[in-house]
Amino acid sequence: MSRIGKLPIALPDKVTITVQPDNTVVVKGPLGELKQKVDADIAVKVENNQLLVSRPTDQRRHRALHGLYRSLLNNMVTGVSTGFSIQQELVGVGYRAEAKGQLLEMSLGYSHDIIIALPKEIKVTTVTEKRSNPIVTLQSIDKQLLGHVAAKIRSLRAPEPYKGKGIKFVGETLRRKAGKSASAK
Numbered sequence: 001m002s003r004i005g006k007l008p009i010a011l012p013d014k015v016t017i018t019v020q021p022d023n024t025v026v027v028k029g030p031l032g033e034l035k036q037k038v039d040a041d042i043a044v045k046v047e048n049n050q051l052l053v054s055r056p057t058d059q060r061r062h063r064a065l066h067g068l069y070r071s072l073l074n075n076m077v078t079g080v081s082t083g084f085s086i087q088q089e090l091v092g093v094g095y096r097a098e099a100k101g102q103l104l105e106m107s108l109g110y111s112h113d114i115i116i117a118l119p120k121e122i123k124v125t126t127v128t129e130k131r132s133n134p135i136v137t138l139q140s141i142d143k144q145l146l147g148h149v150a151a152k153i154r155s156l157r158a159p160e161p162y163k164g165k166g167i168k169f170v171g172e173t174l175r176r177k178a179g180k181s182a183s184a185k
Contacts, residue, residue: 005066009051029080087170182185
């Protein structure tokens, strides 16, 4: 069996799971509700306050789907109970960010400001302190959507390897390159 797929998912308090007849799993918790359509071959059941995912055969496709859906369902349970958060740092002179409701306005060294409309499932906050880089914090219950939006924001100005300027994740270590060196004569 799949090492990931065979692990049961422990359900925290106040989290309820219902499996609908069309194999759609609905996870409800204190922070919200998420739905995921599961492949018809994969069986999902709730026993003893645990969520179990099983597969019918050892075919390659079934093995792949087994681990995939177990991970997706685990992320849903974690999301509705505690939520997910990603912090990004804007490194560069004059780089700034400002949150206005569901809009994120950023100045990234281009001739114009960039305004991003975020999905309603994502909450954004920005922190700008003197003598430090602006930090953008994204929070959501949907890990997949959160990662997608964070990657989209990062792609607007990816960190470059010489000075490290750009949008990077907090705690991320960048591989730096040495610049030009003067020729020795």
